[in-house]
Amino acid sequence: MYAMDTAGTQPPVVAGVDGSDSALEAVRWAAREAQRRAAPLRLVHAYSVPALPPCETAAVVAAFNQQGSAWLDAARAVAEEAAPGSSPSCVTLAGSGAERLVAESQDAELVVVGSRGLGGFAEQLVGSVAVALATYGACPVVVVRSATEHVPVPTRGPVVVGVDGSAAGDGPLAFAFDTAARLGAQLVAVHTWSDLTQYGAWNSLGGATSYEERYESKRAELTGWLAGWREKYPDVGVTEIVLRDRPVRGLLDTAAHAGGVGAQLLVIGSRGPAPATGMTLGSTSWSLLHYAECPLAVVRVGLGW
Numbered sequence: 001m002y003a004m005d006t007a008g009t010q011p012p013v014v015a016g017v018d019g020s021d022s023a024l025e026a027v028r029w030a031a032r033e034a035q036r037r038a039a040p041l042r043l044v045h046a047y048s049v050p051a052l053p054p055c056e057t058a059a060v061v062a063a064f065n066q067q068g069s070a071w072l073d074a075a076r077a078v079a080e081e082a083a084p085g086s087s088p089s090c091v092t093l094a095g096s097g098a099e100r101l102v103a104e105s106q107d108a109e110l111v112v113v114g115s116r117g118l119g120g121f122a123e124q125l126v127g128s129v130a131v132a133l134a135t136y137g138a139c140p141v142v143v144v145r146s147a148t149e150h151v152p153v154p155t156r157g158p159v160v161v162g163v164d165g166s167a168a169g170d171g172p173l174a175f176a177f178d179t180a181a182r183l184g185a186q187l188v189a190v191h192t193w194s195d196l197t198q199y200g201a202w203n204s205l206g207g208a209t210s211y212e213e214r215y216e217s218k219r220a221e222l223t224g225w226l227a228g229w230r231e232k233y234p235d236v237g238v239t240e241i242v243l244r245d246r247p248v249r250g251l252l253d254t255a256a257h258a259g260g261v262g263a264q265l266l267v268i269g270s271r272g273p274a275p276a277t278g279m280t281l282g283s284t285s286w287s288l289l290h291y292a293e294c295p296l297a298v299v300r301v302g303l304g305w
Contacts, residue, residue, distance in 0.1 A: 011109035011139075012042040012089075015079075016101050016129060019071040022114025022146035024078050025153050029144045029295060030112035031079035031086055036182045039109055041088040043075050046100035061094070068092040098132035105137040115145040115289075134270060134289055134298040140175055142265075144295045154294050158186040158239070160255045160263040162247060162284075165191070165225050171299040172269040173226070177233045179265060179297070186237045188258045191222045192250040193242075211244070218242045248287040255294055267297040 015030035017023050027043065034041040045068040049061060072090040079088045093100045105111045113130050133141045144153060161176035173189075180187040193214075219242045230238060239258075243250040255263040270285045288296055 010039055011107060012040040013037065014042045014044055014101070014104045014108040014111045015075070016097060016111070016113040017043050017045040017068075017071050017075040017090075018097065018114075019067075019074075020114055020146070022144065024075060024114075025146050026112045026114040026142075026144040027075045027078050028082040029142065029153065030110075031083035031088070033110065033112070033142075033182075034088075035083040035086055037109065041079060041083075041086055042104075042108070043072055043079065043088050043090045044093065044101065044104055045072055045091070046093045046095050046097040048096050049094060064094075065092055097129045101129060101133055102136045102138070105133065105139045105141070108139050110140050110142060111137055112142045112144060115143050130289060131286075134285060134300075137298070137300065140171075140297055140299045142295055142297045143289060145293060154262055154264040156185075157261040157264040157294075158188045158259045159183065159265045159267060160188045160190060160251065160258050161267040162251050162269070163189050163191045163222060163225055164247075164269070165221060171301060172267050172297075173229055175297060175299045176265075176267040177229050177236055179267070180236045181233050183264070185264065186239065186259060188239045188241060188254060188263070189222065189226055190241045190243065190251055190254050191218060191225075192245050192247045193218055194244060194246060215242060215244070247284045248291075251288060252291060255292060263294045265295050265297055266292050267299065269301060270298050271301045 013030050013034035015023075015027045017027060031041055047064040047068060049057065049064065069092065072092065076088050076090060079086055101111055101113065111133055113133060115130055130141075130143045134143065146153075159176050159180040161172055163173065176187060176189075179185075219240065222240050222242055226238060226240065230236075241254060243254075245253075251266060251268070255266045266288065268285060268288055285298060289298070
């Protein structure tokens with residue numbers, strides 16, 4: 001069984017490992033990001049043991065550990081190739097992947113997972129572990145979709161961030177500016193608005209304000225929201241985009257075409273589960289998790305970013 005290397009006190013970048021191609025892409029992304037942050041890289045594999053007679057449990061646990069060790073060996077090789085000189089620690093843990101990685105997020109700088117593991121159904125675009133982390137993770141979470149012949153995981157292009165002007169938006173903006181600075185990338189800040197009422201009619205402040213006036217007002221708001229971050233990160237080039245559109249469509253379209261090559265990372269905020277109901281992600285976060293083709297960073301409210 002692999003054990004954690006506890007040397008050092010800096011929070012690690014954690015990557016989930018489950019033997020899937022998607023997880024290996026996540027490990028590759030995490031290794032490069034850990035190197036940029038000068039942070040340790042921790043590779044985690046978790047397994048759940050089914051209810052079995054005591055006489056069979058030990059053999060099954062040993063088999064799970066053996067398989068997990070093999071997957072971790074492959075993941076470590078990928079990490080060392082992606083970030084030469086890195087020395088990831090590896091650990092195999094008993095328990096569900098979602099629960100274990102959410103627990104890992106308590107002490108991590110960042111958790112990176114693939115969009116869907118080996119246990120997912122073919123029709124699912126994102127797995128339960130990614131959804132659980134985006135909902136309950138205690139640090140920023142990055143979900144990386146596996147590469148295909150036609151859609152490789154992007155390693156260039158701008159960082160795109162959704163901006164809504166709320167106090168909760170400071171976390172995603174801080175993460176996006178910091179990441180763009182580390183990558184030496186441009187930042188594209190997107191604010192969307194919609195005047196569509198519940199009755200299906202377009203309203204522009206009661207009809208008293210034209211589209212042009214509304215657009216300029218929104219653009220001025222976006223510029224104001226970004227002013228402090230521009231001062232803090234003067235070397236990050238920023239493009240401001242204001243769209244009258246739904247957030248999901250506006251962000252997906254922008255991420256697909258930003259910089260002429262598409263985004264290498266899309267950053268959004270999430271309020272996590274509703275305190276009273278425990279319900280999971282809102283519709284925007286959920287949709288972007290399922291349909292964003294580039295890596296997606298989800299920064300929950302109150303994470304201190």
